[in-house]
Amino acid sequence: MLHFLLLSTLLLMAQADPFQLDALIQYVDSHQDEYVETLRDWVAVESDSSDVLKRAELEHMMDITAEKLRKMGGKVELVDIGDQELSDGTKIPLPKVVTAQFGSDSSKRTVCIYGHVDVQPAKKEDGWATDPYNLTEINGNLYGRGASDNKAPVLAWIHAVEAYQALNMELPVNVKYILEGMEETGSNGLDAMISQHNHTFFSDVDYIIISDCGWLSRKPALTYGTRGNCYFLAEVEGPKQDLHSGVFGGTVFEPMTDLIGILDTLIDSSGKILIPGINEAVAALTEEEMKLYEGIEFDLESYQRKIGVDRLMYSSKADLLAHRWRYPTVSIHGIEGAFSAPGTKTVIPAKVIAKFSIRQVPDMDPLLVEKQVSDHLNAEFAKRNSPNKLKVTMVIGAKPWVADLKDSLYEAGKRAVKTVLGADPDMIREGGTIPIARTFQDVTGKRIIMLPIGGFDDGLHSQNEKMSRYNYIEGTKLFVAYLHEVAQVWKVVI
Numbered sequence: 001m002l003h004f005l006l007l008s009t010l011l012l013m014a015q016a017d018p019f020q021l022d023a024l025i026q027y028v029d030s031h032q033d034e035y036v037e038t039l040r041d042w043v044a045v046e047s048d049s050s051d052v053l054k055r056a057e058l059e060h061m062m063d064i065t066a067e068k069l070r071k072m073g074g075k076v077e078l079v080d081i082g083d084q085e086l087s088d089g090t091k092i093p094l095p096k097v098v099t100a101q102f103g104s105d106s107s108k109r110t111v112c113i114y115g116h117v118d119v120q121p122a123k124k125e126d127g128w129a130t131d132p133y134n135l136t137e138i139n140g141n142l143y144g145r146g147a148s149d150n151k152a153p154v155l156a157w158i159h160a161v162e163a164y165q166a167l168n169m170e171l172p173v174n175v176k177y178i179l180e181g182m183e184e185t186g187s188n189g190l191d192a193m194i195s196q197h198n199h200t201f202f203s204d205v206d207y208i209i210i211s212d213c214g215w216l217s218r219k220p221a222l223t224y225g226t227r228g229n230c231y232f233l234a235e236v237e238g239p240k241q242d243l244h245s246g247v248f249g250g251t252v253f254e255p256m257t258d259l260i261g262i263l264d265t266l267i268d269s270s271g272k273i274l275i276p277g278i279n280e281a282v283a284a285l286t287e288e289e290m291k292l293y294e295g296i297e298f299d300l301e302s303y304q305r306k307i308g309v310d311r312l313m314y315s316s317k318a319d320l321l322a323h324r325w326r327y328p329t330v331s332i333h334g335i336e337g338a339f340s341a342p343g344t345k346t347v348i349p350a351k352v353i354a355k356f357s358i359r360q361v362p363d364m365d366p367l368l369v370e371k372q373v374s375d376h377l378n379a380e381f382a383k384r385n386s387p388n389k390l391k392v393t394m395v396i397g398a399k400p401w402v403a404d405l406k407d408s409l410y411e412a413g414k415r416a417v418k419t420v421l422g423a424d425p426d427m428i429r430e431g432g433t434i435p436i437a438r439t440f441q442d443v444t445g446k447r448i449i450m451l452p453i454g455g456f457d458d459g460l461h462s463q464n465e466k467m468s469r470y471n472y473i474e475g476t477k478l479f480v481a482y483l484h485e486v487a488q489v490w491k492v493v494i
């Protein structure tokens with residue numbers, strides 16, 4: 001009896017403290033300067049994945065990330081995901097993917113947090129007001145490359161778990177991390193890694209959380225959709241070599257004229273896509289959806305001012321948001337082989353390659369889009385009766401992703417936002433493409449939530465990228481609260 005009492009007392013003593021949000025929030029507040037210092041250390045690592053000369057820095061970044069998680073007692077692995085083939089045919093190893101696991105209690109839900117610690121390129125002379133790799137705080141904003149995309153959100157997720165540990169509170173869910181180093185260049189190697197680990201790392205995962213996006217306004221938001229993207233090359237090849245227009249102009253079918261002619265048949269000046277079949281595939285806009293857009297906090301005028309245009313294509317907020325999030329669009333990006341240097345060279349380029357992309361939305365299918373675009377351009381080209389050769393290829397075919405707004409994962413998100421930030425979040429979509437969401441869904445079949453903490457004006461990919469101290473610290477608290485809320489979510493959508 002005595003032994004039994006002693007044993008149960010010992011067990012009780014070893015037990016974790018009950019969940020207490022206030023204590024966790026206080027802990028985060030009182031450690032915020034340390035969080036900023038850690039972000040400073042991370043931003044100082046120039047983990048630019050687009051520059052192979054920076055590969056050592058990127059590998060260092062993956063090591064730092066792994067070490068941080070290891071120190072917290074996580075089961076950490078650096079997963080080899082093979083080689084990257086460079087344009088000259090040589091191969092270099094891809095940065096390893098960091099996976100980590102905290103807790104393996106089968107009576108709990110398991111969440112998997114995805115993030116990336118590579119960054120876009122940045123140079124002071126690109127127009128940065130501060131050194132992009134020296135985190136600088138000005139008026140509550142933390143300026144630095146990768147601050148918002150995606151280093152601070154990744155750290156916020158790590159600090160959220162750390163706070164539970166520091167206060168000896170049991171984690172409400174098992175937490176896994178999958179952190180990559182090639183996101184900014186297309187997540188090279190990650191798709192295959194996810195497939196290979198579907199029956200191991202992912203098998204006990206219930207939900208996947210992505211925090212690689214931002215709010216739409218000052219109001220907090222949950223993101224429930226992203227557009228996909230199909231990227232095309234249209235090549236027109238004519239004479240054997242570039243020609244002088246003074247000598248040959250008027251006697252040959254010019255590749256550039258052919259190319260511009262067919263490009264102009266993709267979309268009209270009002271934004272209507274002219275490729276047969278594309279608009280028909282788009283899911284119908286419901287009244288419910290339109291109402292949702294109308295309620296979202298978004299100021300057309302400041303949007304217009306920010307991008308410096310006199311007029312937008314749509315004059316109502318709901319129309320504009322709908323066209324940014326849930327309708328496709330064609331964008332023409334460039335023409336390779338065209339004369340683009342300053343000056344007035346009178347050249348007829350012999351071969352030109354147009355680059356354009358079409359954002360994908362439900363229920364478009366990239367494989368069908370590839371055929372529709374190719375058929376359309378070939379038909380338009382045939383009308384020109386040109387002896388030149390047209391070749392159309394689709395080089396990227398990323399599908400869109402949309403979550404069910406009624407999914408209880410989102411209800412948990414709303415509760416966490418309300419508790420920590422005192423507001424109801426706007427339910428928003430991304431006009432851009434985050435292909436990994438769709439890959440996670442298609443390969444693992446798990447439910448996904450995008451839980452952003454970045455500000456609407458963080459300047460991702462551009463000069464003076466920042467994350468506000470407010471978003472970073474309140475975002476950490478939001479993640480702390482979400483871990484608690486998501487523990488109550490049913491595994492099956494009801």
Ligand SMILES: *[C@@H]1O[C@H](CO)[C@@H](O)[C@H](O)[C@H]1NC(C)=O
Binds near residue numbers: 131134
């Ligand atoms: C970062 O900037 C601060 C303020 O300008 C400066 O004092 C510090 O030396 C810089 N650090 C590095 C590593 O360049």
Ligand SMILES: *[C@@H]1O[C@H](CO)[C@@H](O)[C@H](O)[C@H]1NC(C)=O
Binds near residue numbers: 198199202
């Ligand atoms: C991955 O595993 C899940 C079970 O966790 C299964 O439902 C799914 O079909 C698997 N995906 C593939 C591509 O095999």
Ligand SMILES: [Zn+2]
Binds near residue numbers: 116212
């Ligand atoms: Zn990102």
